[in-house]
Amino acid sequence: MLLPELFGNYAKNQPDKVFTSYNGREWTYHEFYEKAKRIAAYFQTKGYEKEDIIALYSLNTDVFLVCYFGLQLGGFTVMPVNTKLAVPEVEYIFNHSEAKSLIYDVRIENVINETQHVFHEKLAIGGEDQLGKILEDESLHFSPVPLGEHDTSVIMYTSGTTGKPKGVMLTHRNIIAAGEVWSEVMDITENDRMLVSTPLFHCAAAHVFVVPVTYKGGTIIIEEAFSTDKTLALLQNAQPTMFFGVPAMYTILLNLPHIKEIELPTLRLFGYGAAPMPYEILKKLKETFPNIKVQNLYGQTENAPAASSLKDHHALNKIGSVGEPLPQTEVRVVDENGNSLPIGQVGEIVVKGAQVMKGYLKDDQETARAIKDGWLYSGDLGRFDEDGLLYIVDRKKDMLIRGGENVYPVEVEEVLYQIPELLEAAVVGVPHPVYGEVPKAYAVLKEGKSLTAAQVMDYCSTQLAKYKVPMEVEFLNELPRNASGKVLKHTLGPKENMSV
Incomplete structure (x- = not known):
């Protein structure tokens, strides 16, 4: 039925x-x-x-x-x-x-x-x-x-x-x-x-x-x-x-x-x-x-x-x-x-x-x-484990969860790349005392360009749900990458292993 x-x-x-x-x-x-x-x-x-x-x-x-x-x-x-x-x-x-x-x-x-x-x-x-x-x-x-x-x-x-x-x-x-x-x-x-x-x-x-x-x-x-x-x-x-x-x-x-x-x-x-x-x-x-x-x-x-x-x-x-x-x-x-x-x-x-x-x-x-x-x-x-209980150790696709809401870094990164002053960006989850984890953006400015963290967050707020907007923006000279050019996100910010 x-x-x-x-x-x-x-x-x-x-x-x-x-x-x-x-x-x-x-x-x-x-x-x-x-x-x-x-x-x-x-x-x-x-x-x-x-x-x-x-x-x-x-x-x-x-x-x-x-x-x-x-x-x-x-x-x-x-x-x-x-x-x-x-x-x-x-x-x-x-x-x-x-x-x-x-x-x-x-x-x-x-x-x-x-x-x-x-x-x-x-x-x-x-x-x-x-x-x-x-x-x-x-x-x-x-x-x-x-x-x-x-x-x-x-x-x-x-x-x-x-x-x-x-x-x-x-x-x-x-x-x-x-x-x-x-x-x-x-x-x-x-x-x-x-x-x-x-x-x-x-x-x-x-x-x-x-x-x-x-x-x-x-x-x-x-x-x-x-x-x-x-x-x-x-x-x-x-x-x-x-x-x-x-x-x-x-x-x-x-x-x-x-x-x-x-x-x-x-x-x-x-x-x-x-x-x-x-x-x-x-x-x-x-x-x-x-x-x-x-x-x-x-x-x-x-x-x-x-x-x-x-x-x-x-x-x-x-x-x-x-x-x-x-x-x-x-x-x-x-x-x-x-x-x-x-x-x-x-x-x-x-x-x-x-x-x-x-x-x-x-x-x-x-x-x-x-x-x-x-x-x-x-x-x-x-x-x-040996008792048949399941543990989540990581997320295969980099998803983070802010207070129960799923946030996919790629989705946020696509918005960041719309900002003319930014050369590149990466988003990771960082611990938060209330929300568990929140998105943080690491950004590299184009040569000769200037931008504040507040301006980045303001733009994101017009394109994304509030819970997806980076709570913090840190500017770097370059993003860390491996030999094949992939961004090494695990070196950017502390991201706890979490279950859902």
Whole structure:
């Protein structure tokens, strides 16, 4: 059974149970499902066809989830777009995907107004609120659509090492598989209440928590964005049983002066991932809340994301590990020829399971590189220990993670090379006390040219999402290179080995 069908069963069998809670507004499974059907019905009546791509550009709201579920219910492909991206990045995604329609949040419409992509129509959340009117339109009648396992239900764009984002196509089977394995490994039941403070446009919030909790018939508590005071208030008062945060969020919460006085009686699980959790932060988290379990979650957008998990009993004695392979999932560490390596040896991590993506949108070449014989080649280098636990030791493709957000140096470097005064540049990750690591640029000026670090960062801020902008710029006379001319990035700045 696929997720839209499963949700329909819950709407019949537990119609009065609260599914979403957002800013004091609660929607039951029945209410939510009726609204989702109206979204599907609207696009049906407008003549949209199965697997047409509908872009969703919104902050966290219950309406976001209605659109997410409703579009899939109608057989359409929902494409959540990262709201932190700069205008050129958003426009590329719209153009490359050839998205037919756009649902957008008026609170962040300034970016939308600067893009040139032509949609069949744009529907606003807020303002004139066309979307809200659709949700309340009882004249819209949904016609059930046969959904295939391999139909593309979700597309999420992830930055590529070539500097251009790639559209990860996830099928209905991929999505339900993620729900199955994560709900099992986190012991999720219908009684769980998940507090979501991280962006719903990310695969982690959507598919590691919303989908698994929905799979079990639980409740989703939605916060627009992480905010120290508001998040803490919700943890105390909204009766959540689960919470997910990137390490930077836990660092901020644990540094509050009164944190040891806080009681969270309903919470049973702190999930963390998307970036490495420093040992001291993890230790402090367990000391501060000894009755709450912690669990690391590892995967990539390309596998829904679902690869492995480190459970609470290993949290402090297997620091740095991303745990054991998930149920129904195979994980190997292989050499360049795809041969499995023995315990302790480092190789590329490959993953196999029903959650592995269909492929990259309009990119057969990259799909063939990423998926071989059903195995997803993650691009991460890792090793297994004698207990069968997986460790990430490096990233094959130089990716760094700033507070849970992926940053690809090549993407930033391409922007730096647009600056006329710069001869060459290289970007590496350097440690940061809150964000884990941040991008730092090393730049060489053209002869006779002058430029300040602030000017470099200002230009980057017009072309890149804020989290991709170098936090520091250092000017050098030349970049270090090896005999073949390759830049020796490892000599530029301290870059810790990190898991995700």
